[in-house]
Amino acid sequence: MVEFKIQMEGEKKFLVCVALLLLAVRYGESSCYRVPQPVPTEITKTCRDDVDGTWHAAGESWNNTDCVRCACSVELMSCCTMYGRPAGYSEDCIAVFDRQNCLYRVHLKNDSSIKCTVSAMVGK
Structure with missing residues (x-):
């Protein structure tokens, strides 16, 4: 019975560590976002930066005026802040x-x- 109690305490510590790690990953990613692109066609092989209103071709990366670095692909546009x-x-x-x-x-x-x-x- 003592062994079981020790084992359960170890499992609780492990779960707490995993929860803290997941929170750290979530907040570490909080400065990024992704926007799925519509079904790819010749017209939709571009991404629109909503901050500057500029259009960018798939494969292109750019920095906008909000200090955000974005990259365009046929599947999605991904953007992350350039600062911490x-x-x-x-x-x-x-x-x-x-x-x-x-x-x-x-x-x-x-x-x-x-x-x-x-x-x-x-x-x-």
Whole structure:
């Protein structure tokens, strides 16, 4: 009976680890999306970027003005952000998105000339 209890505790730990891993994978993928293409024909071998309204041929990749990198195929269009969101920095700091360079800059809230240390990035 003691062996059974130990085995069950080990299984619970394993399941908790698996659940945490699945959550990490889900949130790691949160910066990407995929859009299935209609049934392929000569006309539908293109993808439309809804951000910029531009059309791209199958096999082409591009960056749009929202700092998202997309790729077009006959089957789908897949897009992912080109940046990660900073995490694990001091409460005295603030993250400000630099759209021109597609990245976050983290600095002290009351002094933008002093950069803050970031211990993790989410996405990308």
